[in-house]
Amino acid sequence: MVDNIVEIASILVLLLIASYVGTLVLGNLRLARAATGGVEAERKLLDVRVAGLVQQQLLERERVESKWNGFRKFEVWKKIEEGGGICSFYLRPHDKKKLPPFHPGQYLTFRLQLPNDKQATTIRCYSLSDSANQEFYRVSIKRNPPPRDAAKANLAASVSNFFHDQINFGAILDVKAPAGGFWLDLTHHTPIVLIGGGVGVTPVLSMLNAVAASHSTREVWFFYGVRNKAEHIMREHFAMMEREYPNFHINICYSEPTKDCVAGVDYQHAERVSVELFKKVLPSNNYHFYLCGPPPMMTSLYEDLTAWGVPEEAVHFEAFGPATIKKVAAQQAAPATTEAGAAISVTFATSGKVVPWDGKVASLLELAESNGVSIASGCRAGNCGTCVTAIKSGDVRYIREPGEKPEAGSCLTCISVPKVDLVLNA
Ligand SMILES: Cc1cc2nc3c(=O)[nH]c(=O)nc-3n(C[C@H](O)[C@H](O)[C@H](O)COP(=O)(O)OP(=O)(O)OC[C@H]3O[C@@H](n4cnc5c(N)ncnc54)[C@H](O)[C@@H]3O)c2cc1C
Ligand code: FES
Missing domain, CATH: 3.10.20.30 (Beta-grasp domain)
Structure with missing residues (x-):
């Protein structure tokens, strides 16, 4: 009873805040009306933004309240082959309790017991590849290819291969709560560019889906770089995003299109994702950029974006392996000497x-x-x-x-x- 009263009271407070914010925004919108168009359009935009703000505040409260410590048991509810060596795993909490929302772009940490290694557990992280959802978490995992140096090959130690070959419907997994600092703030409405290379598409796909789920009218440019159709996952999903959301601009880039790849249908650009391409396609450089992909792609994009005049704080990135982006070194490395000046x-x-x-x-x-x-x-x-x-x-x-x-x-x-x-x- 008391819980219900507290719940209702806090929702009322949120609605009051929302209506106050709404009044402020409406005031600003009215001032800008002459420049921006009709009152009706403004009102609709305002409604969407206020509803979005309330939704985000409720989600944030839920995220904090239902986060768990340590590892929690999840079961595999669905396993879907996406093609291109990528498989998606849909996970539900084994205790059937509430599933906390997360920030789009965050990842899950898994603790695994590999069959040939009964002594130790192995940890791996996988980005959440869908928006927050009450039903399930989804990760999309690429099967790791054999290492170039055959002496280092040890298939039994590869977690991605273990997932593909041995984790099926009903498997129980130990999972840590969503974490990570590479995420999109859904309370903001600044235009964004999301860039995914190969399986690095997963966190930015989560961001794209989350913007769609929040009904935001935020301008979103999405660049997905793969070699060709064989590596291009979720083709129909991206095509639907382009069709259904007028604020989304989906750009699929094939660096090595094959004969069966149809320009304008399967892909838009027969080239790698690059700043040269952004210069041709984007109206300006005035965006926040979120990138995740192989290290060479990230390094060149980061360097070229900053050379194009994009401020460092507008370039956000995540690496799945060792990060080579100079920004990390420049911002975070310690001085080469002690405080006293010694090497x-x-x-x-x-x-x-x-x-x-x-x-x-x-x-x-x-x-x-x-x-x-x-x-x-x-x-x-x-x-x-x-x-x-x-x-x-x-x-x-x-x-x-x-x-x-x-x-x-x-x-x-x-x-x-x-x-x-x-x-x-x-
Ligand atoms: C924050 C974060 C998010 C991530 N998100 C994703 C994601 O969304 N999707 C995704 O796919 N990955 C993601 N990754 C990468 C992921 O965590 C693993 O690094 C990746 O799956 C490779 O792990 P692995 O155990 O298969 O191989 P490795 O860790 O590269 O190798 C482990 C051992 O297995 C051997 N080995 C590996 N593959 C083979 C093979 N085919 N044959 C023989 N021996 C082999 C290696 O030589 C090594 O001895 C993410 C990483 C981070 C840090
Ligand atoms: S704490 Fe996860 S790798 Fe260092």
């Missing part, structure tokens, strides 16, 4: 490597990887705990707040940098 060295004790810290890589994890030292990683964002490494001596600084603090005497290498000479157990 810093990092010793990877188990690997027997001593490496100078020159401040050019983003984290200790990247320093390890670029020097052939293997440290397991999952989210690469301080949330999953996979990269935790014991500190034998020295101290680190975190470049962002860890999702979960590691035990004293260890550090999350994906988000830390050395403060002084450091010896790591790696």
Whole structure:
């Protein structure tokens, strides 16, 4: 009873806030009426925005209230082959309790017990590929190809192959709550450009679907880069988005179209996604850009966007593997010396490597990887705990707040940098 009263009271407060915001927006719209067109159109736009604001506030409250700690059991409710080596998994909480909404662009962290490795669990992250939905979470996973170096091949250790081959309807999985800082704020209405390369389309697809579900009239440009039709997933879905949403501009780019690819039907551009293409297609550079794709694509897009005059804060990105974008290094790396001006060295004790810290890589994890030292990683964002490494001596600084603090005497290498000479157990 008391819960119901509190619930009704808080919805009333939200509606009051919404009507206040509505009054303010309506005032501004009226001032702009002469320039922007009829009152009726303004009123409709306002209705949509106010409804969207209320919806987002309710979702945010639900997101915070129903978030869980640690791992929760989910069951696979549906498994769909998307083509191009990508398979979508629809997940429902095993306890049948409420499914928290999430920010579009965030990912899930999975803890898996691979059949050949009964001793340890393996962590991997997969972006949510649909908008928040009361029924299910969806992830879309690409089957990893064999490594170029045949000596490194170990199919039994590949989680993506495990998902494709062994995770089916009814399988139970351990899943952490949605996390990650690469997400689209649905309370804003600024025009955006969403860019996905290959399987990197997943987080930006979630953003696209979320804008559609929120009934926002926000201007959205969507660029999806693949080699050809064989890799192009969810073709009908993207075609429907283009047809049904006048504010969406879907651009499919094939870098190597084959004979069976029909220009204007399957794809719009026979070229890679690039800033040269944006210059031809976009009305201006005045957008927020959200990109996720293979490292070379992200690096060149980031550099070319900033060279085109797009401010750094308007370029948002996520990497599925080691990020090479210079921005990360420039913004987050620690100075190459201690506060007292002394050079810093990092010793990877188990690997027997001593490496100078020159401040050019983003984290200790990247320093390890670029020097052939293997440290397991999952989210690469301080949330999953996979990269935790014991500190034998020295101290680190975190470049962002860890999702979960590691035990004293260890550090999350994906988000830390050395403060002084450091010896790591790696
Ligand atoms: C935030 C975030 C979001 C992500 N979102 C997505 C997403 O939406 N979709 C997606 O597909 N991925 C996504 N990823 C990438 C994903 O987490 C894994 O990195 C990816 O699936 C590869 O994992 P893997 O275990 O198959 O292979 P790896 O981690 O590359 O390899 C593990 C081991 O298996 C071996 N191996 C791998 N493949 C083979 C093979 N075919 N044959 C023989 N040996 C092999 C390797 O040599 C290695 O020893 C995301 C990553 C991050 C950090
Ligand atoms: S890789 Fe997930 S916390 Fe470092």
